[in-house]
Amino acid sequence: MEQIKNLNGISKKKLNEFISGFLDGIPSCKKILVIFPDYTRFDFTDRIAPLIAERFLSQKGASVDFLNAGGTHRKMTETEINEKLGFDKKPENVSYFNHDFDDNSSLRTIGHISKTLVSKKTGGYLNEDIDVTVNRLVLSDYDIIIALSSTAPHEAAGYSGGLKVFFPGISGPEVIDLFHWAAVLAGLGSVIGTVENKARDLINAGSEIIFKNISAQVYSFNMVCAERKNDVVPAGLFIGSGYEGFIKCYRAACALSRKIHVKYIDAPLKRVVQQMPDNYDEIWTAAKGSYKLQRPGVLSPGAEVIIYAPHVSVLHSNKKMQAQLCSLGYH
Template sequence: MNIKLRYGNKNIEFSLKDENVAGVLYPQSKINKKAEEIIAQAMSAPISSEPLYKIVERKKPDSVAIIISDATRPIPYKLMLPPVLNELHLAGIKSQQITIIIGTGCHRANSCEETKLALGEDIIREYQVINHNCDDELTSIGRLTDGTELLINTMAAKANLKIALGSIIPHKLAGYSGGSKAILPGISGRAAITANHSMMNDPRAAEGKWLNNPVRRQMDEAAKLAGLEYILNVVCNENNQVMVAVAGDVENAWQEGVKHCQQISSVSVPYKCPVTIISCGGYPRDLNVYQSIKSITNASKLTEKRGTIVVVARCQDGYGDDIFCQWLKDAFRPEDLIERINNKFVLGGHKGSVVADIVKRHEVVLVSDLTEKEVKNLFMVYQPNINSALRYVEKKHGPEYRAWVIPYAGLVLPKVER
């Protein structure tokens, strides 16, 4: 069987014996309409909300903030932004009244090239586009019910109308991405993001779970406090083509989108395999280790205990977070990372504990741009290419091993039927 996996901006192709492949798992991907039509239909019938132009007519805002995701999220903003901007302009908003804020959370800022690739030169030329910084230019807008002070991007805080554009995919902590996540962590300060993510060990804070999820509940609270009034969210397939769009109320529109995402991303298998072979889906999903962990977590759900996960992820940005990197360098064994996060939650370090939890249960073989030393710091097995990784797997598990193959592991919501 010929297999093709994304690696950065290219494909890696290899062959597996048919008897080694238990199945190749994809999310649903069928497209019934053009993306422009899907988005227009969603905006013409917003959920639990007035149309955007009517919100503008009612509020008469002096300034508008449009919050988008950063370079780690492959979202079709070139299709989503124009209809939103057009509706704002038709309602009387001028270009100079609009600021597009890249909601980086605690990630690094988008580079100029990344922003140009995501938005296009015309939008960058006509509108102010800024990166959020979770440590600078923040304004307090009150406290959350747990007492955490919520500081958000100052430009967003000053805006009379706040709009968020994003995508909905399974998310390890928040259940699903999108919706109120644009505010927290998107444009929030580090302390609030830390408080929110510190609930990661609550069993209700898990991928695919959003009802009674304390992480998501706090995100929703933050969005209300910030005054986020309108969202446009999409559900895309592995090729980043729009399958579903929802617009309107922050919570209700998002929940409708989640229902569609559940159907599209859910993958059920009858049993676990000793081997799982995955790609994160290429750039930007494999931009760094920090982002790639999401896909590895999904693969672990379909892999037998002590089994092997082969990960194809370029990771051209390295580990992706300075604190995460330092924690890995400081650890002598996976247990050190878990003990450290249990003693004190530190944003960035929390990803180290996720890695530790996985490598304690499974062997992870990484094919990437990282050096052998960098891979070993992750407590993973270094292999220079996919063919050497497959030879390693066959030597360990024997020639008759069975494997699940997941070409877009970050986009599936895997479940074992028994």
């Protein structure tokens, strides 16, 4: 694993030198896939993607594909992808892809997680084999795959980032449902801010199956950042390769994230107002304002949580899920 980190922020010059130095050490490649976090993630993908494009597109006949690991989130527009990746417009020999979790034609089943493990990690509530489905692109004949991810406390995975970009980031509905159910059954309050947990165990198990089916060399670029004055400040970047490399980068990123993103309070809170950013544009994502407060002891009994998000107009942008939420309710 290679890393650069600074709690006070990494300068643009040092970050560029670190990234470019690593990329220069990768043998020449003609076909590259970059998996990147979607619009709901705060990170510095826009400072990494142009360096990747510059490094590989300088070679004759090379192409770079960018795959948005959106899970169940809405698809990104080309304008949004350009902004996320730091491009004024889509470069030549570059293609953009949105992951569609509900499109069977874009998915492939490559194995399953045993019902024994599923039952163990869900406390016996679920007792069936779960198919591992993944976006077909990662199984194509790429020379290398670079997976960008960002690590911060996450209510369903303990921390975001790392292997989560594969499972459930570019997986099918069965996988996504299992992952979230495991977190809910364990209790979001006991999951958020933990490096290892039952949901993360399932992420690791599913991702290990995915890695066994990928022929390309896979690299993890795991980002940790701080937010200052509405800007993202790079604080750490951890780079590794292969399944074990992803695990090492994730754990190192979590250690840094804990120092930056975890806030300690002296007494439980009675009232909290969470002002949600524009990129949380559905109740589905804006509800994170509540989830982030679920650790025991953060809220006093009967506390009031106000999620201020006047820009939100739907429960979910997916019409099917919107209809189900309106029918069943959102609890």
